[in-house]
Amino acid sequence: MCHRVCPFSEEREEMFTGVHCVAYLSPAGTTRRVAERIVRALQQQGIDPFVLDLACRNKQFYAQGESCCLWLGSPVYVDHALPQVQRFIRGLPEGESFYAVPYVTWGAVCSGVALPEMTQELQSRRWRTVAAAKVLGQHSSLWRSAEPLAAGHPNEEDLLLIDQLVAGTLEKLKQADVVPLAEQTLHYLPGDQEQQSWQKSLAKAIALQSPHQPDHQRCIRCGGCLLSCPVGALVWRDDYPHVEENCIRCHQCTRICPQKAYPYDADAVEARIRGFAAASREEKCTQIFL
Numbered sequence: 001m002c003h004r005v006c007p008f009s010e011e012r013e014e015m016f017t018g019v020h021c022v023a024y025l026s027p028a029g030t031t032r033r034v035a036e037r038i039v040r041a042l043q044q045q046g047i048d049p050f051v052l053d054l055a056c057r058n059k060q061f062y063a064q065g066e067s068c069c070l071w072l073g074s075p076v077y078v079d080h081a082l083p084q085v086q087r088f089i090r091g092l093p094e095g096e097s098f099y100a101v102p103y104v105t106w107g108a109v110c111s112g113v114a115l116p117e118m119t120q121e122l123q124s125r126r127w128r129t130v131a132a133a134k135v136l137g138q139h140s141s142l143w144r145s146a147e148p149l150a151a152g153h154p155n156e157e158d159l160l161l162i163d164q165l166v167a168g169t170l171e172k173l174k175q176a177d178v179v180p181l182a183e184q185t186l187h188y189l190p191g192d193q194e195q196q197s198w199q200k201s202l203a204k205a206i207a208l209q210s211p212h213q214p215d216h217q218r219c220i221r222c223g224g225c226l227l228s229c230p231v232g233a234l235v236w237r238d239d240y241p242h243v244e245e246n247c248i249r250c251h252q253c254t255r256i257c258p259q260k261a262y263p264y265d266a267d268a269v270e271a272r273i274r275g276f277a278a279a280s281r282e283e284k285c286t287q288i289f290l
């Protein structure tokens, strides 16, 4: 039996034939670092996982055989998992003995409902969440800040917890009866804060922001921003880069642009984020759930 899932394109280049797949979307690189640690920990146990960067449009995921385990990483954006990651889950084949370990990286503001949301989506495809993690990572909107939130994270201490996550998950998967995480485990935010998180969304936040397009007076049409976009939201239009609707405001284009053609009010962004971080009662630490 071979089920095909393709995040973006119809092209097929590599095929998942093993039991473990580590998939992630990581605009600024932190979620990828955690994925790399998961891969290393699996390899130390003699497992060679299939690795899927969801930003690569020429790779596909096949869940093959009787059973498999998907390690799936997303950064938290406005208290949720990235829409592209959720869409990837919705495209998964329905599984009987398919297991998942969702993990998120978050910038010390609020991890929100990203994990329960990913778990619910996985469950709707009958993938059972056996473990999960939320990993602190330097806030990727604050790259111009002298002191970004969660600077230096994930550090070695955080990554040692990832080693524990892998070891604990493999132990669980060895059991004849694999016990999924209890439903309430991932509802760790205080009631009203979780409620507020469910009401937030990246789309609503973007609707309040000014349009994100390059300034044609500054742009030299080098095309670097198109290559930097992890979700394929940039296209050429009338000879200039144009940001499409599916932009997630990761600002990789802003960061890479040698001409500073993309407007970015770093001070205003920082003030807003620090306000949200101060209002959140969530403990700013990495946590694993087994």
Ligand SMILES: Cc1cc2nc3c(=O)[nH]c(=O)nc-3n(C[C@H](O)[C@H](O)[C@H](O)COP(=O)(O)O)c2cc1C
Pocket (backbone or CB within 6 Å): 025, 026, 027, 028, 029, 030, 031, 032, 075, 076, 077, 078, 079, 080, 105, 106, 107, 108, 109, 110, 111, 112, 136, 137, 138, 139, 140, 141, 248, 249, 250, 251
């Ligand atoms: C548009 C945007 C929204 C974000 N929203 C949140 C958030 O709601 N809570 C939080 O703690 N961090 C938030 N972050 C920070 C990222 O979740 C964090 O830095 C993450 O580790 C980035 O992962 P990456 O390096 O793999 O892209 C946000 C970052 C961006 C760019």
